Amino acid sequence: MxxxxxxxxxxxxxxxxxxxxxxxxxxxxxxxxxxxxxxxxxxxxxxxxxxxxxxxxxxxxxxxxxxxxxxxxxxxxxxxxxxxxxxxxxxxxxxxxxxxxxxxxxxxxxxxxxxxxxxxxxxxxxxxxxxxxxxxxxxxxxxxxxxxxxxxxxxxxxxxxxxxxxxxxxxxxxxxxxxxxxxxxxxxxVGSRRLRITVEGPGGHSWGAFGNGSAIHVLGAIIGAIANLTVPRDPKTTYNVGMIEGGVSVNTIAPRASLILDLRSIDPAALETLVGQVDAIVRDAAGGEITTKSEVIGDRPxxxxxxxxxxxxxxxxxxxxxxxxxxxxxxxxxxxxxxxxxxxxxxxxxxxxxxxxxxxxxxxxxxxxxxxxxxxxxxxxxxxxxxxxx
Ligand SMILES: [Zn+2]
The missing domain is CATH 3.40.630.10 (Zn peptidases)
Structure with a gap:
């Protein structure tokens, strides 16, 4: 041989x-x-x-x-x-x-x-x-x-x-x-976690019920907070709000709004850190008549x-x-x-x-x-x- x-x-x-x-x-x-x-x-x-x-x-x-x-x-x-x-x-x-x-x-x-x-x-x-x-x-x-x-x-x-x-x-x-x-x-x-984040509130007329919490306004604040997160370049770690939906009409305070978020990293610990930061943002956005929830719709380790x-x-x-x-x-x-x-x-x-x-x-x-x-x-x-x- x-x-x-x-x-x-x-x-x-x-x-x-x-x-x-x-x-x-x-x-x-x-x-x-x-x-x-x-x-x-x-x-x-x-x-x-x-x-x-x-x-x-x-x-x-x-x-x-x-x-x-x-x-x-x-x-x-x-x-x-x-x-x-x-x-x-x-x-x-x-x-x-x-x-x-x-x-x-x-x-x-x-x-x-x-x-x-x-x-x-x-x-x-x-x-x-x-x-x-x-x-x-x-x-x-x-x-x-x-x-x-x-x-x-x-x-x-x-x-x-x-x-x-x-x-x-x-x-x-x-x-x-x-x-x-x-x-x-x-x-x-590359690990990823995909989340659906949903905000719900009382709704109401945009004029008559002004002051009620709006699901869209709160969702917007959540998106703003996510977009302000600092993530490591190395190990590469990313986020993307890929889709949003919600609301009923122009003169209705939105009773419901949701987004789909994609979080990724090559490092499991960095991904978990990012998930934790997002969870905190979602938790902190709830209050009064506004509720928030986050569901995992995808998990690739x-x-x-x-x-x-x-x-x-x-x-x-x-x-x-x-x-x-x-x-x-x-x-x-x-x-x-x-x-x-x-x-x-x-x-x-x-x-x-x-x-x-x-x-x-x-x-x-x-x-x-x-x-x-x-x-x-x-x-x-x-x-x-x-x-x-x-
Ligand atoms: Zn393939």
Missing amino acids: ARDRNGYGWERPAVRAALTAAEGNARDVAALARQICEIPAPTFQEERRAAFVVEQFEAGGLDAVGDAAGNVTARRAGQERGDAVLLAAHTDTVFPIDTDVRVRESAGKLHGPGIGDNSLAVAALVTLPRLLDRAGLRTKRDLILCANTGEEGLGDLRGIKQAVADHRDDLGAVIALEGLNLGRVTHQA AGRLANDAPLLRATIAALREIGLEPTLDASSTDANVPLALGIPAVCIGLTRGGHAHRLDEYIETAPIGRGMQQLILLVAATAGLVERGQ
């Missing part, structure tokens, strides 16, 4: 064979991504796409199981128990159910809403075990392959939250897959993988092995949930493309082979790859 430069086993002939197979198989992955994209799957309506994934896992000889969150999970047993590697690809899209999701092909590209985010990653997830089978490879640790729900918008990461909770006892690492941004490694999870974490080193090495220089990134992905719990996690991409969350979204097909190679290398480094019979 060739020397093993980094202890990941990448030089083993069977691993090299799997890498060659990944390149040769890229067209099939693209074709599968196309099929997946053409099954509508808005957040909370992922069932049809999930059913397709069940068929795909079963065709590959794996048992697929569902769960309360609508995830589809297949476990590919390794040689040893414990420290399993969870690979997760979200099935949901931001596009409403009646969106035209037909995929169009042009020179080297596939175009379709959700083709990159995240049909390609789901295709990669179901293809990986087949490539390993064909190369006669098994893992040392179990692979848990999860096509999860609820990554986008108000899904609030419900799929990955369920998957991580279900497997928490034996998870060694989580690798979240995204179709776009090959070369990007998300190792910092923050966290980060240390720069010297073995998973991050392996991810960087895998990208360099396929000739790409990694870009480290902070964003909100399925990796948020394990990172917040202290479970090593990254989110990686599989090809180049663009216009995510737009109807003219596209992927380039040529880099898919390298994206799959990256995945095999990363599985070798985290779960271990060994020839069957060894």
Whole structure:
């Protein structure tokens, strides 16, 4: 056997064979991504796409199981128990159910809403075990392959939250897959808290009942106080009042008004500090006949993988092995949930493309082979790859 430069086993002939197979198989992955994209799957309506994934896992000889969150999970047993590697690809899209999701092909590209985010990653997830089978490879640790729900918008990461909770006892690492941004490694999870803040008061005629507390006036004061908050630049921490509503008519003292607020930080403590400041503003605004309340409508936890974490080193090495220089990134992905719990996690991409969350979204097909190679290398480094019979 060739020397093993980094202890990941990448030089083993069977691993090299799997890498060659990944390149040769890229067209099939693209074709599968196309099929997946053409099954509508808005957040909370992922069932049809999930059913397709069940068929795909079963065709590959794996048992697929569902769960309360609508995830589809297949476990590919390794040689040893414990420290399993969870690979997760979200099935949901931001596009409403009646969106035209037909995929169009042009020179080297596939175009379709959700083709990159995240049909390609789901295709990669179901293809990986087949490539390993064909190369006669098994893992040392179990692979848990999860096509999860609820990554986008108000899904609030419900799929990955369920998957991580279900497997928490034996998870060694989580690798979240995204179709776009090959070369990007998300190792910092931007946490967010979304709040609906509601103010209620007695209402009344604007002339006759002048002096009654106005829900809109109080909400305005709350917004002013939020806009005056000082937040750290490092760790980056932000707030945004994204929507407001309320009132009845121009000559009615508003009995009710509300806003939706988005708070974010890469640092869990900074996020909690900001949430506490907002809660104090909302509490202090109540009084007399005015009541205020704050409801959490979204909660994505923050966290980060240390720069010297073995998973991050392996991810960087895998990208360099396929000739790409990694870009480290902070964003909100399925990796948020394990990172917040202290479970090593990254989110990686599989090809180049663009216009995510737009109807003219596209992927380039040529880099898919390298994206799959990256995945095999990363599985070798985290779960271990060994020839069957060894
Ligand atoms: Zn995505």
